Amino acid sequence: MGSLKSLECEYPIIDSDFQNFCASHGIFSVEDILIHDLYMLVAFAEQQSTSERLKQGITQILSIIDGQHQPWLNGMELLEDAQQNKQVLSTGCEGIDMLLHGGLCVGHLTELVGPSSAGKTQICLKVASGVATRYMGGVVFIDTGNSFSPLRIAHFINQIPDTIFKEVKQNILEKVMSQILCHSVFDIFAMLDVVHQLEYSLRSQVQTGADQVRLLIVDSISSLITPILGGSGSHGRALMISAGFLLKKLAHEHNLAVVVTNHMVGGEGGILKPALGESWKSIPHVRLLLSRDPGSSICHMSILKHSYMASGRAARFMI
CATH class of the missing domain: 3.40.50.300 (P-loop containing nucleotide triphosphate hydrolases)
Structure with missing residues (x-):
């Protein structure tokens, strides 16, 4: 994870407009979103002329966070990996x-x-x-x-x-x-x-x-x-x-x-x-x-x- 700017090359939806929107709410990194009220953030996004694109950006960030979670592994799989x-x-x-x-x-x-x-x-x-x-x-x-x-x-x-x-x-x-x-x-x-x-x-x-x-x-x-x-x-x-x-x-x-x-x-x-x-x-x-x-x-x-x-x-x- 890291700053939103560092994700722009890999995820074009996280562009400068999206970063500026997040910055106006004190959000500069993926970690900031983890402790932010997402319902409020989406509500603010809906008030903007580019609301759909902003909401896509929020969804992309959540997808990145979800991708960090490890799948469940049983004991045998963990032993083989070790x-x-x-x-x-x-x-x-x-x-x-x-x-x-x-x-x-x-x-x-x-x-x-x-x-x-x-x-x-x-x-x-x-x-x-x-x-x-x-x-x-x-x-x-x-x-x-x-x-x-x-x-x-x-x-x-x-x-x-x-x-x-x-x-x-x-x-x-x-x-x-x-x-x-x-x-x-x-x-x-x-x-x-x-x-x-x-x-x-x-x-x-x-x-x-x-x-x-x-x-x-x-x-x-x-x-x-x-x-x-x-x-x-x-x-x-x-x-x-x-x-x-x-x-x-x-x-x-x-x-x-x-x-x-x-x-x-x-x-x-x-x-x-x-x-x-x-x-x-x-x-x-x-x-x-x-x-x-x-x-x-x-x-x-x-x-x-x-x-x-x-x-x-x-x-x-x-x-």
Whole structure:
């Protein structure tokens, strides 16, 4: 989903006239329509000279929303899907792979939470380089704070054992960097646009047989969502839930791993807890807590939540 403007190319009925009509009622995205009184919106549309076309636009938006709902699946279908499609991707970090029994679950949304300077971005860069090195397919890195560092990825590649010739390392580096596509976004609507475009691209890849994206990283999701959660209205929360749902849908339908990072805030008694609150807490399939020894490259990671593993498992590694 995303802004109405991002849908115009695929759905001509959602043209500038329809967008202007919606904007006059405070509607700028599909998510806005989810929390709007549709009966009132249709009533306003009927007062316009282009009422039929406006109502067709509303119907089209509702059709898009309906298309997001997953069909009912029985247990056997879910088991077959998990066995055939939902594999794991090695992160390139032995400590993390051991903790997660092989790596990141394909089809799952994994959240990495931790305080500032815990190493969340470094883990994302390490995972991006690891997946791009080991698998045919790409990595999409959504950078929300100018944190993407190609030099850091080059450093990870250069850590490959010295038995590999320098020319070979350079070829690997060029291949890895060409496999990673970075998008800089600074608000939730821009992120939703990128994800919607990625979804469209992934559908095209299936049809053409092109190399598939294997990993999507959003660093950080909380910096985009936190600004819209202020006030007592439900608009921000609806956008947050919609964004989480879209990321999970993308992971499941296109067999890729999705990783998002989240910062921590002070909770009851001053104890740190993941940001974004209880509504977001249930969205990720996997939640990993990251910390780092002060002034050290040694990290600690523990499982807060996992679909297949007990919480509390932990690992210690260097990044």
